[in-house]
Amino acid sequence: MKKGFAVGHLPHAFALFFYFQMSFMVRVVLGSLRFQIATDLALSSAQKGLMAAASVLSNAILRLVDGVIVDRLRPKLTGIIPFGLLSTAALIALTGSKSRWRRGWGASAKLGAARKTWRGANMRMVPRHKQRLVLVGNGMAGMRMIDEILARDSERFEIEVIGAEPHPSYNRILLSAVLAGDKELNEILLHPRAWYATNNIELTTGETVVKLDASAKMVTTASGRAISFDKLVLATGSRPLVPPVPGLDLPGVCAFRNIADLELMRDVSRHGGRASVVGGGLLGLESAFGLMKRGMTVTVLHLMQTLMERQLDEAAGLLLQRDLERRGMTVLAKAHTEAVVGGAHVRAVQLADGRELPADLVVFAVGVRPNIDLARTGNLDVNRGIIVNDFMATSEPDIFAVGECIEHHGQTFGLVGPLWEQARVCAAVLCGDTAEPYVAPAPHTSLKVTDVDVFSAGVLAARDDGDEEITLSDIGSGQYKKLVLCDGRLVGAILYGEIADGPWFVELIESKRDITPLRDGLIFGRALAMAA
């Protein structure tokens, strides 16, 4: 070693290695970056020239330094060849390793100037012709928007999707079917992980985006990862509403929104026992039904007089209660939940009238509220939801929003129907296609409870003297229909028992077609109305 040093082999090898390494960084990294940085920062010709000169100049300085070292050491040829080969091999090995690349890119990215061209922690370079589209929220609306974009122009964007839940996207609606034991979790996936890879979409799950910097075009995750975007779509969905009562944090208390809630319900219901479901809306009844099918004794606590009062009128609500009670569910109307009590686990629900209902599981399903937390950090215009225009753009031009997190002309959303159209309009705008302005469709829904057929669309009752109601009621056989008309047009429909004509009624409502010629037979359904 000493001898090698004396004759100049080792220092020379170091000098060679240093030269190769530095000249590689200067030529390859800075050289190839130069064009990208210049484009992104819109540098002037003089600035571009200075950048090019800097690369050549630093190379020349390196050569001078290396030359001085080599001249002073008077190296011997026998030393140069093996050590030269060795250092070249080391250089190739080091620069070839993935982690080294990443560190190298990361250090370069710290220049900050090239921020837009780097991909967060991975710091992958993005081809110049593609814009970076970042989607926050791996739910139903966001993924529909991605599907629409891929269908229009799969090469247009470099796409990254970040979701707070630890799963790839799934059909949230079908959580009810999984709870009822009619489906398995793997059957409700919208896109498995492999799909994202096949479509060159970078997917990050289990990570919440906590900060949005609209002017820097950057979002930051809870783990501190900074992700830049050219276009951002927020699809952060809703959060379950829970009344401010004591005991919400007790084990055995949950909402019904995601797979984590479902898993808790499945776990507790394994031992049978009693469940209280707070809320007699669509979600509450579907979870109550699922828990009953899993062997629990279920009581629904509903604040209002009749069930599903947002979708059904009183007559249909009472029919529904009757049919659910016949199946073994207990429904307590006008029940005001005051507290959830327990110790190591939930034990009971206390009502305002003093009653205490024993419970091993308490599910809150009293509604949802748009999740606007992230939008707030970016100072986007928000009200109840993230305010969007008819083209799904927020108050920041390159930031869009779709799904339950939005507010459009004062309206927020809680069903998927309207979300599909939002996704379509947003994708069209992002792809530069001409988009029709978004018009919210009439809300319509049906209950997913076996053998209980309920359908509802649009207006539930006459709003004033100008509106007209047509009803057909046979309570004994469990049949009830109500249509609401306004100026010769259908504006609402409630169907209980026989619901096959539901989609046709929705069509009539949305088309705003004059139904005067069909009026007499309308309540009897499509076949009879058309034949009349």
Ligand SMILES: Cc1cc2nc3c(=O)[nH]c(=O)nc-3n(C[C@H](O)[C@H](O)[C@H](O)COP(=O)(O)OP(=O)(O)OC[C@H]3O[C@@H](n4cnc5c(N)ncnc54)[C@H](O)[C@@H]3O)c2cc1C
């Ligand atoms: C059990 C159940 C049954 C339903 N049944 C029906 C039905 O029969 N018919 C109907 O029309 N609708 C139904 N719905 C409602 C329907 O599921 C919703 O309308 C729809 O899922 C909303 O889609 P979204 O993409 O806006 O929100 P979501 O599907 O909730 O997706 C939002 C996603 O964004 C993620 N996210 C939020 N914030 C962040 C952040 N900061 N960083 C990263 N990720 C974030 C969330 O974790 C979530 O995964 C049902 C809902 C439930 C829970």
